[in-house]
Amino acid sequence: MDEPDTKTKLLQAAEVIMAQRGISGTSLREITDAAGVNVALVKYHFGSREKLVEGVLKRHLDPINARRLDLLTAAEARDPAGPLPLEAVLEALIRPAVEKGLSGEKDGVLFLRLFGRIFAEPASAMGLLRKQMGPMIKRFDAAFERALPHLSELDLGWRKMACLGVVQHSLLMLSMMDELPLAMRLPLKLLKGKPKPELVLAQMVAFCAAGMRAGVPEPWSSSFPELSAKPASP
Numbered sequence: 001m002d003e004p005d006t007k008t009k010l011l012q013a014a015e016v017i018m019a020q021r022g023i024s025g026t027s028l029r030e031i032t033d034a035a036g037v038n039v040a041l042v043k044y045h046f047g048s049r050e051k052l053v054e055g056v057l058k059r060h061l062d063p064i065n066a067r068r069l070d071l072l073t074a075a076e077a078r079d080p081a082g083p084l085p086l087e088a089v090l091e092a093l094i095r096p097a098v099e100k101g102l103s104g105e106k107d108g109v110l111f112l113r114l115f116g117r118i119f120a121e122p123a124s125a126m127g128l129l130r131k132q133m134g135p136m137i138k139r140f141d142a143a144f145e146r147a148l149p150h151l152s153e154l155d156l157g158w159r160k161m162a163c164l165g166v167v168q169h170s171l172l173m174l175s176m177m178d179e180l181p182l183a184m185r186l187p188l189k190l191l192k193g194k195p196k197p198e199l200v201l202a203q204m205v206a207f208c209a210a211g212m213r214a215g216v217p218e219p220w221s222s223s224f225p226e227l228s229a230k231p232a233s234p
Contacts, residue, residue, distance in 0.1 A: 007045045009035040015056045019113035023053055023121050050128070057132050060100070060111045065136040067096040072143055086147040086212060090205045093140055094167055098204070101171045102197045109175050116172035148212060155216065163208040170204060 004012065013034035017026045028049055032039045046052040071092035075084060101112040118129055130137075144156060151159070174195050 006035075006037055006041055009037060010042060010045060010052060011055055011059055014052055015059070015107075015110055015114055018053075018056065019110050019117065022117045028052075054128055054132070056114070057128060060107075060114070061132045064096045064100055065133060067099075068092055068136055069139060071095060072139060076143070082146075083149055084143055084147040086144075086209050087205055089140065089143045089147050090163070090208050090212075091201065092143075094204050094208070095201055097167060097171060098197050098201045101175060102195060102200060112171050112175035116168065116175075119168065144212075159212040162211060166208060166211075167204055170200070174200065 010031060014026070014031045017030055017034060028039055028042055031052070032042065042049065042052055046055060072089065075088040075092055078088070079085060101108050118126065141160075144160060148156060148159075
């Protein structure tokens with residue numbers, strides 16, 4: 001096997017340490033020591049620490065987001081007019097992350113650990129994530145509006161946030177199954193061995209679809225009518 005080049009060594013070292021300590025808890029010195037290169041080479045290859053972090057995120061997110069958009073485009077082509085099937089939109093969003101994270105490859109586990117940590121990072125790290133995912137998010141926002149046209153912007157926002165949390169947390173837990181305390185591990189052990197991606201995908205899509213369709217009980221549904229009402233078409 002060919003020796004990785006310096007740029008690849010830096011990316012590999014950065015993602016391993018950041019998956020363990022988080023982005024803000026990782027220094028450039030730790031990354032360069034792990035990669036066995038000089039600190040000056042970070043500036044040469046990336047320009048800054050922030051660009052190195054962007055490179056780590058792009059390394060995983062670009063292929064995942066490209067796959068998401070391909071699946072969404074196919075779903076839109078099958079239903080070119082009217083509401084989109086909600087399950088098809090959810091599958092397009094969730095499947096690539098499940099396939100990557102549960103691939104059995106080392107970089108799949110690293111992906112889950114790294115992105116599990118990002119949600120506890122300072123706002124600057126979240127900003128980098130948003131920068132990477134912005135165009136993909138816009139496409140899926142429009143697709144969810146087509147799938148659930150009766151929901152207000154507020155209700156749809158709550159449901160998208162909850163579904164993304166379910167996916168992120170569930171995949172992170174599955175990646176840590178052999179390291180969890182016994183009491184937390186037992187329910188997951190019912191899966192009997194390594195979780196099958198198709199089973200995990202089916203469970204997540206079904207759960208998220210039910211949650212996105214669920215109504216909000218009184219009195220909360222009418223507590224803020226000015227926010228929860230669907231805006232009139234212009």
